[in-house]
Amino acid sequence: MFGWKARLGLIMPSNNTVMEPELSMILPEGITIHGHKVGVRPENRGDDFMEVMRKDAIENGFKIGPVDCVSYCCLTTSFYHGLAWDQNLLKEMEKSTGKPATSAATAMIRALKELDIEKVAIASPFKREVNEKLVGFVEENGFKVVGMKALEPAPSPQDVVKLPTTVAYRLAKEAFRPEADCVFICATDLPSLAVIEAFERDLGKPVVSTNQAILWDMLRIIEIKANIEGYGCLLKS
Numbered sequence: 001m002f003g004w005k006a007r008l009g010l011i012m013p014s015n016n017t018v019m020e021p022e023l024s025m026i027l028p029e030g031i032t033i034h035g036h037k038v039g040v041r042p043e044n045r046g047d048d049f050m051e052v053m054r055k056d057a058i059e060n061g062f063k064i065g066p067v068d069c070v071s072y073c074c075l076t077t078s079f080y081h082g083l084a085w086d087q088n089l090l091k092e093m094e095k096s097t098g099k100p101a102t103s104a105a106t107a108m109i110r111a112l113k114e115l116d117i118e119k120v121a122i123a124s125p126f127k128r129e130v131n132e133k134l135v136g137f138v139e140e141n142g143f144k145v146v147g148m149k150a151l152e153p154a155p156s157p158q159d160v161v162k163l164p165t166t167v168a169y170r171l172a173k174e175a176f177r178p179e180a181d182c183v184f185i186c187a188t189d190l191p192s193l194a195v196i197e198a199f200e201r202d203l204g205k206p207v208v209s210t211n212q213a214i215l216w217d218m219l220r221i222i223e224i225k226a227n228i229e230g231y232g233c234l235l236k237s
Helices: 019-026 049-064 075-079 083-097 104-114 128-140 165-175 193-203 210-221
Strands: 006-013 031-038 069-072 101-103 119-124 144-150 182-185 207-209
Touching (some): 006 210, 019 031, 019 193, 031 049, 049 069, 049 083, 069 210, 075 083, 083 101, 104 128, 104 182, 104 207, 119 128, 119 165, 128 144, 144 165, 165 182, 165 193, 193 210
Parallel strands (some): 006 031, 119 182
């Protein structure tokens, strides 16, 4: 029987071809992931696209099927309008699916708190305006951002998924500052999971990625204890 321990539901942006393969690579035995895509065509994306994605996630989350936990897996739209917007989204998702919910932004904050992080450096594929919002969100939640490095120019949603994992490694290395307690690698569609362990060995400090944090938070929510080796200290906890 597939998913005999747990089934995890992922609501992802339509461009995301990274998250499912990354998580499938490291899922503990008996746990499966099930996805639903939301969003609009890039050529039709207007100023209201975040609200369109939010509405889609709430109204169509049931399309994932019978799962034990649901995550909204777009980092940008979950932090962009602040903590209250994200928390309201989770309440609406839990109401519509009948299951506990998390989001990329919520999982990020919970993971940093789990590791007792105070100062964080951020590696991001986002453009300047989005990075400014991200820093504000992270600091709103009690952390100090001591370093930020972004890809320039920022890749399109269609291009970021095609980047090799070496990009995330090098970007995170440039973002790191000696005073940072941790490096956070942004985005569910930037391939990075495979380099976390190597980067932690090089730095001697924790590295958290968005997809890693989401998986950790979902397993925590449904009380699945799993020691996942080789993908960072967070998943070993």
